Amino acid sequence: MKIDISNLSVLFDDQIILDDISCHFPEGKFSCLVGENGSGKSTLLRTLTKDIDKFQGSITDLKSSDYSYIPQNIDDPEFLSVQEVVKLGFYQSKIRDQDLTLQSHQLLKRFDIEHLESRRFSEISMGQKQRAWLAFALAQDKKVILMDEPLAAVDLQSRKNFYSILNTVSKENRTLVLVTHDLGIAMEFCEHMVHLHQGAIAFEGPPKNFSGL
C-alpha cells in the first residue's frame, strides 16, 4: 500500500507546522522521514494515524486495519511478559491459543530475542524492547508500519542491526516508514528518504541523491 500526501498543511495554534507539503512513501520499501526536532516529522506521522484531524490537503486514508504504529516513548506495559506483548499483536487474527505461542516464538526468534520470552517486558533493555515492539507490529500483519524515532536510546551497533532488520521487513511487500533524526544511518540503510525542514520538504528521493543539509 502506497502512501500519498499532497498539499498537506497543518496548523497548531495559528502556527504553521506543515506548510503545503507533497510527498509519498512507496510500497515494499524502507522509507525514512528525517529532519531536526520541530521540523514537523512527528506531526506528519500523527496526521497519517488520524491523531491530528485538522488539516488541509489530501492524504491516503489509513484505517486502523491498514497500519500498525509504534509511537515515540511508549510506556512499558505493566505486568506483561515479552511473549504476552507479542501475542497481543495477534489480537485481530483468528489464530488459536496454542498456535499463538508458536507464532510469537518464531517472531521473537527472528529478532534474536526468543530467550527473553518469559521475562517481564519492563525488565529488558531498550534495544530489546525495540525489537519486541517490532515483533508486536509484525504480528499484526498490516500493510503499513509506522515507527516514530524508536532508536533514541540505543547504541550504534544495535541501531545498525535494527535498521538492517527493518530493511528485510520492508521486502515483504510492506510500506515501512521510520521517523528519525539519525541521518547517517538512515542514508546507509533506507531506500527512500524524505527530508523535512521547517515544515517543508527539503529533499525526497533515494538517499544516494541526497546532497546534505
Added chain:
Amino acid sequence: MRLFVSYIGFFFTISMFVLVGLFFGPSDATLSEITSGLIRSDDGPMKMIIWSIRIPRIILSLLTGCCLGLSGALIQLSSRSAIGDPNLFGIGGGASIFLAGSYAGVFVFDEHWIFFGSIISSLVVSLVLSRLISSSDLTPVKLAIMGIALGTLTISIGTAVISFGRVFPGQVIGLVAGSFTSSNWDKIVYLLIILIPVLLITFLLSKRFYPIMLGDVLSKSLGVNPIRNRNIAMSLAGILSGASVYAGGLIGFVGLIAPHLSRKILGNHPSHLILGSTILGGLLTLFSDQLARLLFAPTELPVGMASTILGGPMMMYLAWRLK
C-alpha cells in the same frame, strides 16, 4: 494442571476459613452444640447464632471480597496502574459519602434505595476517574497520586457528613474501616444480584479489556476503542465497589492485592485474572474478617484494619518498584 491445583488450593483454603468462622467465636459453645445448631435439630440459641450471625457473616465477607477483588482487577486492567484499588482511588469513597449521609439522617430511604444509592455514588466517581485516565498525558504514576488524593478527599467528605449526625461510633468505624458485624441474608441477596451479572459481563468482555494495558495508541491500532472499553470496565468496577461498601464499609487493599496474587499464581491470561482476583478477593476478606473477629475476641477489630496489615506492606513494595 498447575491452574487446576491452584483453584483446588483456593477452595480448600476458603473451606478452612469457613470452618473457623463457624466453629470459633465468643460464645464458647462446644462442638456438638454448634453441630446441632448447624443441622437445625433444635431451636436453641446456637441455631440462632449459627444461622443468623455466623453463616451470613461468612458468606457476606466472602462476597464483598469477591466484589473488591474483581473491581481491583478491572481498575488495574483499564488504568495500567499497578496500585489500582477501588477504595484507595476513592471509588468506594463515593459510596461512603452517600452511606454517611444516610447514617447521619441527612436523608431517609428504604434499604434497597440505600443499596442502589451506594452503587450510583461509586459509579459517578469511577466515571470521573475513567475520564481522567483517558485524557492523553496521564502517566500511571500521576494517576496513582491523583487517585489517592481523590480517595482521601471522599473519605474526608464522608467523615464530615457523618459528624453532623449523632451516629454511634461503632457505625462510623464500620463505615470507614470496614465491618461485617451487621451481616444479614438480605445484604447477601443484594450482593449476589450485582456480583453474578457483573462477573458474567466481565468474562464476556475480558478479551476487549486486555489490549488497553498496552496504552491507548497501541490498543487503537489493534482495533480496540480504549476509551469506550475503559468506561465500561471502570463502570463495572464502580458498581462492584459501591456494593462492597454497602455490605462491609471501606475495606482497604483487598482490591489491590487480589489481582497481584492472582497474576503470581495463575498468570496473566484475562479469564484467569478475572476469576482468580474474584476468588482471592473473597478469600482475603474472609481471612481478614476472621482475623479481626478472633484475634482479640471478644473485642473486634475493624476488618479493614486486618486487611490493611496485609496490604500496606504490599503496596509499599509495589510503589518501590514503580517507575
